[in-house]
Amino acid sequence: MTCAGIGQIAAAVRGRERSAQEVLRGTLADIARGNGAINAFTAVTDRRAVAAAAAVDTAIAAGHDPGPLAGVPFAVKNLYDIEGLPTLAGSKIDRDRAPAARDAALVRRLTAAGAILVGALNMDEYAYGFSTENSHYGPTRNPHDTTRIAGGSSGGAAAAVAASFVPLTLGSDTNGSIRVPAALCGVFGIKPTYGRLSRSGLRLFAASLDHGGAFCRSTTDLAAAYDAMQGPDPEDPTCSERAPEPVAGLLTRGLDGIRIGVADGYFKNQGVPEVFRAVEKAAAALDITRQVEIPAAGVARAAAMIITSVEGAELHLADLTTRAGDFDPMTRARFLAGALVPAPWYVHAQRFRRWYCAQLVQLFRDVDVIIAPTTPYPAFPIGQASVQLDGQRLPAAGSLGIFTQPLSFAGLPVVAAPVAGAGPLPIGLQIVAAPWREDLVLRVAAAGEALGLFAAASPPSLS
Amino acid sequence: MADAFDPEAYVPQAAAALGLPIAPSDLGDVLGALAILARVAGVVMAFPLPEEIIAAAVFTAEKGDA
Structure with missing residues (x-):
């Protein structure tokens, strides 16, 4: 498997140690060999990828800079427009739609930075789910245990990174659809502030709450991808006019001056013990004593x-x-x-929502970053309908968003970070900050990574 | 309102009035899904909000948004 990260690949390609075409050949071979067991990809855009990789190599040979993501293979949840393909959004219905006339804005930004799109990824239909148990295209399987769910709705995107098919994928998050599968597959995910990244060319689910975001195996990769995607877009009316605020150069600044608290109350109930043990482990490693309600x-x-x-139903009425x-x-x-x-x-x-956001702005006057669990339990077996939690029988997939929904509802930036050695199955934490402070959540994630607290998990077959 | 909500009485009539066909085989699941929404709506509706708290959408006449 191609386990190299974004930085390594781009440096090797830009330094002419490896060609983009050579990197791509390895990626396509890995997908061909491994995707059958995982079912992450619904389309592989190999012809387009071959042409794009050749263009990157040609540019380098001519002395041009193809961009900071030169030759980096990536794939996107199949609700992102890909020129020439119908945008499925996990549905059978949309197979009949006209092919997209051009790529989604975030795909264009990544390819403009030199990255190579290699395919589209499985998801819950129209993003309405947390498990990627898609009846039309089959379930995406968790690379850590293929009898279990990958999480959703961006399950293909999380699994593709967990299986090291690609170092970068894009997903979307309305109620937890990046953070939940990141936690269950043991990879990093970022859901930036609502309005930070353009959603132009992304099939919406619930426009008031939809965010674009990314999955990677490290914080440096996540920051590189995030930086390449920032910036205003008049084609998305919710996209902020703020200029890009790059974070890649800030990751090594450590925790100095950052006031961190652990989410209390609501966030300490309705979960299995190992999830709360992971929170305690993080609090100890990061020396957090403050509790935040x-x-x-x-x-x-x-x-x-x-x-x-309501918004989901109206779109599909x-x-x-x-x-x-x-x-x-x-x-x-x-x-x-x-x-x-x-x-x-x-x-x-x-x-x-208006009242709640005002309360959270007040809260962030006293604390900079909040740590919370991501999911109430790790990945469950595919097909499991319910779980028993605190004496209650709850929907297994529907309850995965217990801890993510209150945070995306306020549009806050969150990094979902995998806790190293948390148990036999991956468990993740949410690192949360005030609106527009992606720099803080990524700094804390990077500091935890440097301490060995956070690390992308390696599936058994890959270790 | 949400607490007194009766999906079994409401769904067939509301769906018919809206021209939204619901297959008999789907009706039970739709009732279940709306019962869950009614339960959580009870939590939301019970939360008192001052009248001056308005939804966050900003409308401008020339663009239709902020």
Whole structure:
């Protein structure tokens, strides 16, 4: 498997130690050999990739700089537009859509930096799920135990990085769809501040809450990819006009001056013991003694569920009305139910969001970074419908967002970091900061990585 | 309102009024999904908010957004 990181690959290609075409050949061979067991890819864009890699090599031979991600293979959740392919968003219905006329904005930014797109990745239908148990395209399997889920909805994106098919993938996160699969697959993920990265050319799910983001095996890779994707985009009205604020050069600054707390109350219930042990391990390693109570976190999760259901259903109302039977049985009833939600529930949820965000801004006057668990339990077997938690029987997939939903609801930047040696299956933590402080979450993640606290897990077959 | 919500009474009538067909084989799951949403809506609706708290969307006449 090609385990080299972004920095190593780009340095080797730019330094003419390896050609982009040689890197690509290895990547395509790894995917061909390994994807059958994992089912991460729904399309491999090999012809396009071969042409792009040749162009990078030609540019280097001519003395031009192809960019900081020269020759780095990457793949994207199949809700990102890829020129010439229909954007599936995990659905059967959208196979019939016209092929995308051009790449999504984030794909264009990565390729402009020299990266090579190699394919599209599996997901829950229309991003409405946390397990990537897709009935149309099959489940994505966790590289650490292929009988278990990879998490979702960006399950293919997390699994492709966990299996080291590629060093970088893009996902999207509405309620936890980057952070949950990152935790379950043992890789790093970043969900930046709402509005930081353009969503132009990304098939939306619930526009009030949708974020683009990335998966990698290290914080340096994550920062390099994130920096390449920042910047305003008038084609996405939610995309901030802030100029790029690069973070790659800040990662080694350590923890000096950063006030860190552990999320208390809500975030210390409804999980299995090993998840809370991972939080305690992080608190000890990072010397955290402060506890932080996020107010009304449970209400925030509830409000996120209402907003998601309504906005998701509205986007697909025409298809729900005329061809509901073509929806994945895993999503169909929830989409139909969302179409019937009384309007006051939605408006109150949106009004609550305003109140909640104001409370969190206050909270971040006293603390810079908050550590919280990512999921209440590690990956469960594919097909498992329910879990027993604190004496309650809960939906197995639906409850994976207990700890992620209250944070994305406020649009806060989060790095999902895998805790080294947390157990037989990967467990991750969320590192959270005030809006626009991606620099802080990445610094804390990098400091934890340097201490050996955080590390991408290696699947048994790869170690 | 959310606490008194009765999905079994509401769903068939609301779906018919909206012209949203629900297959008999899906009805049970839709009722279940809406019951979950009603339960969490009860949590949201019970949270008191001052009238001056408005949703965060910013509308401008020339662009339709901020």
